[in-house]
Amino acid sequence: MAGLAITLGSGxxxxxxxxxxxxxxxxxxxxxxxxxxxxxxxQIRQARKRGAKLIVADPRVIDLAKEATVHLQLTPGTNIxxxxxxxxxxxxxxxxxxxxxxxxxEGFDALWEIVKDYTPEKAAxxxxxxxxxxxxxxxLYASGERAPIYYCLVVTEHSTGTSGVMSxxxxxxxxxxxxxxxxxxxxxxxxxxxxxxxxxxxxxxxxSGYQKVSDPDIRAKxxxxxxxxxxxxxxxxxxxxxxxxxxxxxxxIYIMGENPMLSDPNTAxxxxxxxxxxxxxxxxxxxxxxxELADVVLPATCFAEKEGTFTNTERRVQRVRKxxxxxxxxxxxxxxxxxxxxxxxxxxxxxxxxxxMDEIARLTPSFGGISHNRLETDPVQxxxxxxxxxxxxxxxxxxxxxxxxxxxxxxPYIPSGELPDDEYPMLLSTGRLLYHYNTPTMTGKxxxxxxxxxxxxxxxxxxxxxxxxxxxxxxxxxxxxxxxxESEARVTERVPEGVVFMPFHFADxxxxxxxxxxxDSISQTPxxxxxxxxxxxxxxxxx
Amino acid sequence: xxxxTIDGQKLxxxxxxxxxxxxxxxxxxxxxxxxxxxxxxxxxxxxCVVEVEGARDLxxxxxxxxxxxxxxxxxxxxxxxxxxxxxxxxxADHNIDCFSCSDTGKCKLYQYALDYGIRxxxxxxxxRDWQIDDTNRFFDYDPHKCILCRRCVRVCNDxxxxxxxxxxxxxxDTVVGMPFNELFIDSNCVSCGNCVSVCPTGALATKAxxxxxxxxxxxxxxxxxxxxxxxxxxxxxxxxxxxxxxxADGHSNKGLLCVKGKFAxxxxxxxxxxxxxxxxxxxxxxxASWDEALDYVVDNLQKIKTESGPDAIAGxxxxxxxxxxxxxxxxxxxxAIGTNSVDNCARV
Numbered sequence: 109m110a111g112l113a114i115t116l117g118s119g120x121x122x123x124x125x126x127x128x129x130x131x132x133x134x135x136x137x138x139x140x141x142x143x144x145x146x147x148x149x150x151q152i153r154q155a156r157k158r159g160a161k162l163i164v165a166d167p168r169v170i171d172l173a174k175e176a177t178v179h180l181q182l183t184p185g186t187n188i189x190x191x192x193x194x195x196x197x198x199x200x201x202x203x204x205x206x207x208x209x210x211x212x213x214e215g216f217d218a219l220w221e222i223v224k225d226y227t228p229e230k231a232a233x234x235x236x237x238x239x240x241x242x243x244x245x246x247x248l249y250a251s252g253e254r255a256p257i258y259y260c261l262v263v264t265e266h267s268t269g270t271s272g273v274m275s276x277x278x279x280x281x282x283x284x285x286x287x288x289x290x291x292x293x294x295x296x297x298x299x300x301x302x303x304x305x306x307x308x309x310x311x312x313x314x315x316s317g318y319q320k321v322s323d324p325d326i327r328a329k330x331x332x333x334x335x336x337x338x339x340x341x342x343x344x345x346x347x348x349x350x351x352x353x354x355x356x357x358x359x360x361i362y363i364m365g366e367n368p369m370l371s372d373p374n375t376a377x378x379x380x381x382x383x384x385x386x387x388x389x390x391x392x393x394x395x396x397x398x399x400e401l402a403d404v405v406l407p408a409t410c411f412a413e414k415e416g417t418f419t420n421t422e423r424r425v426q427r428v429r430k431x432x433x434x435x436x437x438x439x440x441x442x443x444x445x446x447x448x449x450x451x452x453x454x455x456x457x458x459x460x461x462x463x464x465m466d467e468i469a470r471l472t473p474s475f476g477g478i479s480h481n482r483l484e485t486d487p488v489q490x491x492x493x494x495x496x497x498x499x500x501x502x503x504x505x506x507x508x509x510x511x512x513x514x515x516x517x518x519x520p521y522i523p524s525g526e527l528p529d530d531e532y533p534m535l536l537s538t539g540r541l542l543y544h545y546n547t548p549t550m551t552g553k554x555x556x557x558x559x560x561x562x563x564x565x566x567x568x569x570x571x572x573x574x575x576x577x578x579x580x581x582x583x584x585x586x587x588x589x590x591x592x593x594e595s596e597a598r599v600t601e602r603v604p605e606g607v608v609f610m611p612f613h614f615a616d617x618x619x620x621x622x623x624x625x626x627x628d629s630i631s632q633t634p635x636x637x638x639x640x641x642x643x644x645x646x647x648x649x650x651x
Numbered sequence: 652x653x654x655x656t657i658d659g660q661k662l663x664x665x666x667x668x669x670x671x672x673x674x675x676x677x678x679x680x681x682x683x684x685x686x687x688x689x690x691x692x693x694x695x696x697x698x699c700v701v702e703v704e705g706a707r708d709l710x711x712x713x714x715x716x717x718x719x720x721x722x723x724x725x726x727x728x729x730x731x732x733x734x735x736x737x738x739x740x741x742x743a744d745h746n747i748d749c750f751s752c753s754d755t756g757k758c759k760l761y762q763y764a765l766d767y768g769i770r771x772x773x774x775x776x777x778x779r780d781w782q783i784d785d786t787n788r789f790f791d792y793d794p795h796k797c798i799l800c801r802r803c804v805r806v807c808n809d810x811x812x813x814x815x816x817x818x819x820x821x822x823x824d825t826v827v828g829m830p831f832n833e834l835f836i837d838s839n840c841v842s843c844g845n846c847v848s849v850c851p852t853g854a855l856a857t858k859a860x861x862x863x864x865x866x867x868x869x870x871x872x873x874x875x876x877x878x879x880x881x882x883x884x885x886x887x888x889x890x891x892x893x894x895x896x897x898x899a900d901g902h903s904n905k906g907l908l909c910v911k912g913k914f915a916x917x918x919x920x921x922x923x924x925x926x927x928x929x930x931x932x933x934x935x936x937x938x939a940s941w942d943e944a945l946d947y948v949v950d951n952l953q954k955i956k957t958e959s960g961p962d963a964i965a966g967x968x969x970x971x972x973x974x975x976x977x978x979x980x981x982x983x984x985x986x987a988i989g990t991n992s993v994d995n996c997a998r999v
Contacts, residue, residue, distance in 0.1 A: 124902070124903070125880060125881075125902075125903040126902060126903060126905065144878060145878050145879070145880050146841075146843065146878075146880075146909030146910070146911075147880045147882055147903070147904045147907045147908065147909055147912075148880050148903075150810060150811050150812055150813075150843075150907055153811075153812035154809070154810065154812055156812075157809070157812055296879065297879035298878070298879065298970075299878070299879060299970040299971055299996070300874070300875065300876050300877060300878060300879055300881070300970070300971060301879070301969075301970050301971060301972065301973065301974065301977070302879060302970035302995070302996075303879060304970075304973070304974040304977060305968055305969065305970040305972075305977045305995035305996075306970075306995065307974065308968075308974050308977035308978040308981060309977075309978065309981045309993075310968035310969075310977045310980055310981045310993055310994065310995040311993070311994060311995065312991050312992060312993060312994055313991070315981070315985075316978060316981070321991050330985075330986075334982065334986045336986050336987075337989075338985055338986065338989075339961065339962075339985065339989050339990055339991055341962065341990075341991065342991060343962075343965075343990060343991025343992035343993060343994075344962075344965055344992040344994070345994050346965075346967050346994040346995075346996070349965035349967075349992055349994070352965075353965075357963065358962075358963055358964070358965050358992075359955045359959055359963040359964070360951065360952060360955045360963065360964045360965075361964070361965050361966070361967070362952075362964070362965075362966040362967070362984075363966070363967045364966070364967065364968050364969050364972065364976070364980055365968075365969030365971045365972050365976075366967050366969050366971075366995075366996045368967070368996075371996065386951075386955060387951040387952070387955060389948055392925065393918075393924055393925060394918075394921075394923055394924060394925060395923070395925060395929075395936075399925075400936070402929075402931070402936070403930070403931045403947075403951070404928065404929065404930050404931070404944055404947055404948055405925065405928065405929040405936060406928050406944060406948075407924075407925035407926055407927060407928060408925075408972075410876070410918070410919055410924075411873065411874075411876040411972075411973075412871075412873070412876075412886055412893055412916075412919050413919075414973065415975075416972075416973030416974060416975040416976065417874075417973055417974045417975065418874045418876070418881060418973060418974065419881075419974060420874075420879050420880060420881025420903060421879035421880060421881065422881070422903060424881055424902060424903065425974070426874040426881055426883065426901070427872070427873065427874065428873050428874050428876075428973055429871050429872060429873045430871070431869075431871035431873065431886040431888050431893060432886075432888055432891050432892065432893055432919070432920070433891060435920065435924045435925075435926045436924075436925075436926025436927055437926060437927050437928070437941060438924070438925065438926060439941075440976075441969075441972050441973070441976035441979070441980075442973075442975050442976045442978075442979040444945075445976070445979045445980055445982075445983045446979060447945055448945060448948060448949060448952075448983060448987070449982070449983050449986070449987040451945055451946065451949040452949055452952070452953065452987045452988075454983075454986055454987040456979065456982070456983075461973070461975045464975040464978055464979060465974070465975060467978075468974065468975075468978050487901075487902065542841060542909070542910060542911075543910060543911070545877050545878070545911055545915075549918070550876075550877075550915065550918040551911060551915050551918075552918075553915075553917050553918035553921045553923070554914060554915045554916070554917040554918065555917075556788035556789055556914065557910070557911075557914070557915055559788060560788065560842075
């Protein structure tokens with residue numbers, strides 16, 4: 109998010125999902141859509157079937173890698189080297205969109221200053237791939253008339269994630285691929301309403317619509333509308349808040365609908381933070397691992413039991429409608445919060461989900477034209493400033509959100525915070541499975557899904573498996589500097605030698621016990637994707 | 652624009668519009684079996700035939716584009732007889748044990764048999780002895796109810812692009828299945844369920860559909876709560892309980908769903924759902940009233956705010972709940988508590 113906000117002026121996916129149908133070259137980097145975003149994955153396959161070319165950069169042989177025009181099987185954590193190498197090829201071979209770069213961007217000289225060191229040979233060596241493949245991919249991407257780039261967590265969940273995102277933006281700008289149909293820079297957001305949670309100002313530095321807390325005029329606007337003095341001191345991110353809970357500076361935490369005990373990296377640290385609190389509230393639909401530590405647990409309704417909206421990855425605001433009543437005394441999330449506000453002597457100012465959206469529209473320019481009534485028939489994409497505005501299928505058309513020009517913000521390749529060594533010789537990468545979703549709070553309740561994929565496993569290359577005496581289905585002890593777990597070996601060539609992969613969904617053998625809490629210096633995203641581990645045959649061979 | 656006449660009604664249509672699409676524009680309903688939006692017109696079932704003045708034969712409306720001055724008739728004796736004949740042919744080897752079929756009430760074949768006045772099949776063939784495949788965890792496949800419209804095959808190959816289903820055999824031996832007569836469980840099927848959603852009969856049916864009939868259901872259009880593609884779908888509700896999900900034609904999903912959207916709804920009324928507030932007493936979380944729980948929350952937050960200032964309190968909102976919930980959460984943290992320490996799991 110932070111990366112694109114700096115280079116383009118908006119952190120959101122630039123283009124629409126369905127536009128992929130008209131793309132001619134598709135570049136997937138660190139994204140496994142057939143598992144994590146299956147309906148997007150299907151549309152990429154449709155495009156491929158119609159003849160679109162496909163470049164896949166991923167350490168694993170994901171399903172789409174098998175169907176790709178070229179698969180760059182790079183070492184985890186080396187995206188920036190790859191992107192810099194591709195840009196080197198595009199610039200030196202004269203394949204860049206010169207007119208676009210001259211008229212619509214700034215910072216090209218600074219870009220070249222960094223990128224010039226990344227010859228295809230040097231970049232390919234860092235990434236562990238063939239330089240010819242790198243050059244082929246660069247030429248292919250540059251040849252695309254409509255060439256969208258899709259990426260997701262694999263890019264952002266590195267300690268250099270923000271630089272990685274900015275490097276993707278650099279590549280797209282170099283080829284004039286931002287601000288046009290069926291192209292762009294497209295982060296595929298992980299959860300159903302990540303886009304919406306950020307849009308709504310559930311982030312420390314911004315109110316709804318990315319209006320800065322530090323701007324006195326904005327603060328005055330919200331202050332007047334809400335009838336209360338508002339704080340100007342910057343807030344803490346969740347990672348910082350956890351750190352300060354350990355030191356005792358943060359004494360109370362209120363968590364709505366999250367399960368950091370399973371989803372955050374470095375579980376031991378999270379548990380220590382939460383146990384150290386004087387007061388801890390969790391509002392959720394199940395008694396999650398996190399809720400079990402709370403002082404108060406408040407029962408909420410789920411999506412099928414409430415009215416409201418979600419904003420999807422392409423900025424489209426769509427209705428959520430109540431189909432059934434919530435169980436027992438459960439209440440809608442907003443209604444619980446509004447009641448707490450009332451009891452604190454603060455008038456929430458609304459009595460229904462519809463009225464909340466009306467307030468959002470009044471105070472948020474990019475949502476100005478959005479209301480539940482309109483969404484009934486017209487689920488628009490923000491920015492949508494007025495009721496007669498048609499919404500925005502793709503961003504930066506004619507002008508960037510940032511202003512006249514987009515910015516190149518180059519970055520050198522910096523090795524991951526924790527690399528393999530003699531003691532922990534393997535790189536662990538974590539990710540999602542088709543049959544699950546984050547922590548299996550929801551999918552785990554459908555027993556058929558648990559039958560298909562019900563417990564932790566670790567993918568390991570046959571060469572490494574042989575080296576460590578591991579057999580298909582055997583129990584494995586996996587340890588890192590932070591902890592150790594047991595899992596089941598899946599011996600497969602989906603992962604290259606030296607790399608192991610684990611899904612992060614399962615509480616038994618939870619991969620996040622192992623992962624690192626190194627965070628990206630700009631976005632504070634934890635580094636899930638790369639950490640060093642060692643694998644051994646477990647003493648007990650049954651689960 | 653082209654000028655056409657449908658049952659005496661004149662209208663203008665864009666070049667490339669099919670007769671079927673033109674009929675939809677003026678609200679004339681045409682029966683279809685193989686046709687499906689977002690799939691290329693196939694014209695194989697021939698149920699949608701209409702008469703075009705001057706043309707030698709009846710025309711397949713889904714696969715015939717309008718021409719200038721076309722005069723189209725959508726129902727007369729000839730058309731009726733033709734469509735009736737098609738349904739009779741399809742019924743010849745169809746398992747018509749409709750009482751026990753979960754699709755009764757929404758089956759297109761059943762509907763057209765009624766519409767075209769068929770009381771019993773005119774043609775009879777030796778009952779087929781296909782294998783029923785119940786190995787998928789979410790749905791069953793009964794070839795005796797298949798009408799070979801190929802919707803499932805096309806959605807699997809052209810839209811999901813998973814290449815699991817195909818057609819094999821010839822003539823009366825033609826059957827939808829998997830290469831080498833594999834069962835679903837041994838195939839590369841990813842259980843997206845899109846074949847089930849498009850099946851016009853009960854040949855591909857969810858296991859759950861045995862427990863309801865279509866007329867018992869209420870449908871609620873909503874947005875999927877799993878990944879961020881934002882697929883549109885209808886929740887199927889029987890007696891206050893979600894019993895199934897059908898895809899809807901949203902901007903980003905165009906009628907598709909994945910295994911999670913289609914089948915992972917059982918968490919909704921799971922017995923482990925929280926039903927009352929809980930307060931920790933003597934080290935244990937124990938049921939409490941809302942009044943008690945809310946006062947407890949407010950008292951503690953206010954006490955900590957007074958003692959250590961608002962920044963001693965932090966809140967994590969959720970990328971799973973609605974925009975309205977998130978907005979309210981940040982308003983509570985900033986407005987009522989007075990801190991900017993509000994975040995969500997976007998980073999996770």
